[in-house]
Amino acid sequence: MIPVLLIVIPLLSGLAAFFIKQEKSAKSWALFSVMVTLVVSILGLTVMKSNSDLHANAEWLPMLGSSFAVGLDGMGQLLGLLTAVAFPMIFIATWNNSYRNAHNFYALMLLSQAGLMGVFLAYDALLFYFFWELALIPAYFLCSQWGGERRIPVTFKFFIYTFIGSLLMLIGIIYVYFHTPGQSFAMEEFYKAQIAPRDQDWLFWLFFIAFAIKMPIFPFHTWQPDTYEQSPTATTMVLSGVMVKMGLFGVIRWLAPVLPMATWAQGDTVGLLCVIGMIYASLIAMQQDDLKRLVAYSSIAHMGLMCLAIFVSSDKSMQGVMIQMFNHGINIIGLWIVVELIERQLHTRKISELGGLAQKAPGLAILLVIVALANVALPLTNAFIGEFLLFTGIFTSTVSKHSYVFAAVAGVSIILSAVYTLNMIQRVFYGNTNNLTAGVRDIRFNEKLVLGILVIAILVVGVYPRPLLELTQGTVDAILSKMLIKHPL
Amino acid sequence: MNAIIISAIWGVVMMFSGVFSKSNAVVRIMALTGIALLLFVNVLEWNGVQLFHVNVRNMLSFDSFGLFFNTIAFGSTALYFLLSGRDMEKVGLHVAEYYALIFFILCGISIASSFNTLLMLFLGIEIISIPLYIITGTDKRNLKSNEASLKYFLMGAFSTGLMLMGITLIYGAKGSFNMDDISLGTYAMTPMLGAGLLLLLFSMAFKVSAAPFHFWTPDVYDGAPTVFTSFMATIVKAGAFIAFLRLFEGSFEGMHPQWQTLVAIITAATLFIGNITAVFQQSVKRMLAYSSIAQAGFMMLALVAMNGMAKEGLVYYTLAYSLATIGVFAILIKMKDYTFEGFNGLAKHQPVLAATNTIFLLSLAGIPATAGFMAKFYMLSAAVSNGHVMWLVILGVLCAAISVYYYFRVIQAMYFKDGDTQQMDTTPGFKGLLVLMAAFVVLIGIFPQWIIDKLYNIF
Numbered sequence: 030m031i032p033v034l035l036i037v038i039p040l041l042s043g044l045a046a047f048f049i050k051q052e053k054s055a056k057s058w059a060l061f062s063v064m065v066t067l068v069v070s071i072l073g074l075t076v077m078k079s080n081s082d083l084h085a086n087a088e089w090l091p092m093l094g095s096s097f098a099v100g101l102d103g104m105g106q107l108l109g110l111l112t113a114v115a116f117p118m119i120f121i122a123t124w125n126n127s128y129r130n131a132h133n134f135y136a137l138m139l140l141s142q143a144g145l146m147g148v149f150l151a152y153d154a155l156l157f158y159f160f161w162e163l164a165l166i167p168a169y170f171l172c173s174q175w176g177g178e179r180r181i182p183v184t185f186k187f188f189i190y191t192f193i194g195s196l197l198m199l200i201g202i203i204y205v206y207f208h209t210p211g212q213s214f215a216m217e218e219f220y221k222a223q224i225a226p227r228d229q230d231w232l233f234w235l236f237f238i239a240f241a242i243k244m245p246i247f248p249f250h251t252w253q254p255d256t257y258e259q260s261p262t263a264t265t266m267v268l269s270g271v272m273v274k275m276g277l278f279g280v281i282r283w284l285a286p287v288l289p290m291a292t293w294a295q296g297d298t299v300g301l302l303c304v305i306g307m308i309y310a311s312l313i314a315m316q317q318d319d320l321k322r323l324v325a326y327s328s329i330a331h332m333g334l335m336c337l338a339i340f341v342s343s344d345k346s347m348q349g350v351m352i353q354m355f356n357h358g359i360n361i362i363g364l365w366i367v368v369e370l371i372e373r374q375l376h377t378r379k380i381s382e383l384g385g386l387a388q389k390a391p392g393l394a395i396l397l398v399i400v401a402l403a404n405v406a407l408p409l410t411n412a413f414i415g416e417f418l419l420f421t422g423i424f425t426s427t428v429s430k431h432s433y434v435f436a437a438v439a440g441v442s443i444i445l446s447a448v449y450t451l452n453m454i455q456r457v458f459y460g461n462t463n464n465l466t467a468g469v470r471d472i473r474f475n476e477k478l479v480l481g482i483l484v485i486a487i488l489v490v491g492v493y494p495r496p497l498l499e500l501t502q503g504t505v506d507a508i509l510s511k512m513l514i515k516h517p518l
Numbered sequence: 519m520n521a522i523i524i525s526a527i528w529g530v531v532m533m534f535s536g537v538f539s540k541s542n543a544v545v546r547i548m549a550l551t552g553i554a555l556l557l558f559v560n561v562l563e564w565n566g567v568q569l570f571h572v573n574v575r576n577m578l579s580f581d582s583f584g585l586f587f588n589t590i591a592f593g594s595t596a597l598y599f600l601l602s603g604r605d606m607e608k609v610g611l612h613v614a615e616y617y618a619l620i621f622f623i624l625c626g627i628s629i630a631s632s633f634n635t636l637l638m639l640f641l642g643i644e645i646i647s648i649p650l651y652i653i654t655g656t657d658k659r660n661l662k663s664n665e666a667s668l669k670y671f672l673m674g675a676f677s678t679g680l681m682l683m684g685i686t687l688i689y690g691a692k693g694s695f696n697m698d699d700i701s702l703g704t705y706a707m708t709p710m711l712g713a714g715l716l717l718l719l720f721s722m723a724f725k726v727s728a729a730p731f732h733f734w735t736p737d738v739y740d741g742a743p744t745v746f747t748s749f750m751a752t753i754v755k756a757g758a759f760i761a762f763l764r765l766f767e768g769s770f771e772g773m774h775p776q777w778q779t780l781v782a783i784i785t786a787a788t789l790f791i792g793n794i795t796a797v798f799q800q801s802v803k804r805m806l807a808y809s810s811i812a813q814a815g816f817m818m819l820a821l822v823a824m825n826g827m828a829k830e831g832l833v834y835y836t837l838a839y840s841l842a843t844i845g846v847f848a849i850l851i852k853m854k855d856y857t858f859e860g861f862n863g864l865a866k867h868q869p870v871l872a873a874t875n876t877i878f879l880l881s882l883a884g885i886p887a888t889a890g891f892m893a894k895f896y897m898l899s900a901a902v903s904n905g906h907v908m909w910l911v912i913l914g915v916l917c918a919a920i921s922v923y924y925y926f927r928v929i930q931a932m933y934f935k936d937g938d939t940q941q942m943d944t945t946p947g948f949k950g951l952l953v954l955m956a957a958f959v960v961l962i963g964i965f966p967q968w969i970i971d972k973l974y975n976i977f
């Protein structure tokens with residue numbers, strides 16, 4: 030019941046929003062809808078936890094062995110919660126923006142939420158593929174209609190990139206489907222598929238390229254900085270806060286347990302790509318003058334670390350990925366909100382043109398510093414918990430042959446992330462004001478509210494992460510036992 | 519049998535309707551009545567009601583595969599008449615004759631979907647082709663239309679020659695025109711049989727515009743009046759494909775391993791050339807011509823795979839492809855300017871047209887939740903389950919990704935670019951029908967079950 034609601038509410042309210050011509054009412058309608066979704070998601074976490082509440086299965090394409098199977102396991106709960114939390118935050122933070130054809134904008138945002146929910150909740154490979162693509166289409170329209178100057182070519186690149194990836198994955202899905210015992214797309218059947226190790230190797234890349242493009246992993250990342258820069262910030266928040274998690278999620282749910290042998294065999298190759306990407310993205314981030322591009326490259330580095338942690342396949346690193354997926358979503362949305370606030374007031378994102386904002390907008394500065402420190406993974410912030418687990422996991426991995434090297438290089442990239450983040454804070458918020466920044470006012474109530482909630486979330490998870498860790502423990506055990514690394518107790 | 523006879527008779531009726539009535543509206547209503555009647559008698563036959571008792575001596579076989587395809591073809595034609603019938607009247611003065619020619623083509627299609635001997639195949643293909651040559655040249659005062667017609671006729675005559683030659687050689691090798699006899703006996707590829715098979719393959723590849731026999735397609739599709747391009751690119755092409763599959767399944771399935779690689783190479787070339795060339799087009803009409811080649815490449819996958827899934831998939835594909843292409847063309851016909859720039863800003867002035875066009879284009883590109891996705895899914899599944907042509911499958915999806923480029927250029931023009939206001943003569947009925955079609959495309963894309971059920975009951 031709960032998972033169906035989580036998909037259907039944004040879907041229907043999104044379709045309805047196309048017909049609400051008034052900007053104000055469209056906005057309120059969208060906010061109302063995402064709040065309802067959030068409430069449902071929390072209900073699923075707290076009150077309605079019985080098996081029948083959390084799983085649903087309806088006939089869809091029985092001839093092909095595919096059904097509308099959705100469910101919430103620990104990982105689904107976590108990412109569903111992230112999706113449900115992210116959208117209200119985004120809508121409230123950008124409440125004062127006004128868009129041309131606002132009803133279409135909000136409708137597409139809601140549809141992309143429906144697509145994301147579907148991806149995270151699908152228990153059926155074909156259904157998963159359906160939603161995987163459906164999440165992309167609204168994002169494409171959002172970016173190319175409301176984005177910056179170069180939006181059309183940039184978004185197009187993004188679309189073609191992801192589409193190629195998805196189609197390769199589709200072949201993989203079809204191939205695995207023909208090797209399942211009962212010719213079915215159901216998740217359990219996929220986990221039972223018998224595929225020769227030789228075939229697993231090339232199948233692995235069919236799947237992994239799709240996920241790598243989405244995350245993005247070096248060398249498939251070139252669409253990402255451009256797209257983040259050109260998209261309207263609200264969409265960028267969806268893309269970087271939630272949508273990139275689709276890639277990690279895909280690896281954990283649809284790749285590692287389905288092709289475990291290839292996942293071990295190719296783990297170090299993927300790990301190498303990840304660490305190259307981390308260092309590379311961090312170095313570029315240090316050179317950026319544009320705030321949006323800086324955050325974009327920093328996101329590549331963080332995603333690389335999480336992907337690496339999946340492929341070293343240890344218990345701790347897997348747990349780290351789970352909690353870090355949530356944390357990264359929260360933190361990066363916080364960063365985007367700050368960027369958005371600066372850009373809206375000053376009409377520039379150039380770091381070199383800013384300075385001394387802390388004097389004029391102390392509220393903004395305090396909140397930003399906390400979010401930024403979380404991005405660097407300082408203790409007491411949520412990212413510390415995540416990265417601690419990630420690094421412990423990578424360091425102690427028994428699967429990877431080069432775990433020490435990976436851990437060391439990844440550690441360097443964290444230092445680099447401190448360099449560019451702190452440098453950014455210093456140059457944007459401290460120092461002297463210039464002509465441009467002298468007239469800045471502090472943030473409004475709604476903006477303060479959102480950033481405040483995010484900061485509270487950062488600190489709470491940073492101090493007391495246990496509920497989240499317990500939530501996903503079951504999934505981690507199940508996945509790892511599918512990979513035959515750890516047997517359930 | 520019902521459909522063959524009724525469509526032939528109705529073609530003659532349409533010819534005379536122009537003599538007795540000067541009003542285009544009357545002619546149009548006659549044509550709609552005719553197509554409704556055709557649909558009706560075809561469904562009757564599907565349910566076992568034979569209106570005519572003709573001893574066909576096993577030269578035709580009316581199995582439900584052919585009848586189901588006929589239903590799709592007639593249904594699409596009905597939609598086509600409803601959407602574009604008024605535009606047909608702008609081509610020239612002899613409206614009744616255009617309708618008559620189309621009914622003759624439908625007669626050819628019903629033969630091509632039910633033949634059981636090579637002679638009937640030849641008859642069917644020719645009955646389709648000859649009216650097409652005429653219909654291509656209906657814009658008499660337009661040089662391009664004349665050129666297209668002549669080109670089509672010369673090339674078509676040539677490929678017909680190839681086909682006859684092929685049939686002769688096969689007759690020489692097997693001693694029969696009947697497909698049941700041809701498929702019997704040894705699977706050994708004697709030189710004569712092999713040559714006959716090759717010639718048949720080439721001539722059929724010509725008819726479905728598969729590479730390297732596709733060179734006539736862009737010029738003919740571009741030169742013909744746009745209303746008729748729409749018909750040629752959809753229903754006719756689908757009919758030719760059904761004949762292609764029927765021929766190779768009925769006669770040469772036993773030799774499948776021996777010709778599979780060759781067909782796979784033709785398929786790869788078709789996919790590649792169609793998609794790559796479409797990228798460079800400036801005119802949407804020409805782009806759609808190349809896109810029809812590219813889509814033919816996808817349909818060819820059914821022949822490469824040649825299994826149950828492929829057969830179902832091809833029928834589903836023709837449905838999905840015809841619906842979407844008829845829709846796109848119906849909108850294109852209304853445009854003044856056929857270049858991509860001509861579509862600029864359409865979303866602002868004509869939101870309904872732009873939205874429905876987007877759905878049709880998404881379906882052609884094969885995005886999930888549209889019929890086009892399930893169609894491509896079927897083709898890919900068929901080819902993957904065949905097991906020998908993984909390289910072709912990978913090439914196919916890469917080409918599908920390329921196709922996104924040119925389909926989305928139209929969407930970009932409509933939604934993200936600004937353009938001048940255009941006056942378009944669209945009626946509420948036209949828009950309503952487009953919306954219904956778009957809804958149907960989405961519906962069978964999300965719930966293909968009921969249509970698949972139909973397919974399963976048939977095979």
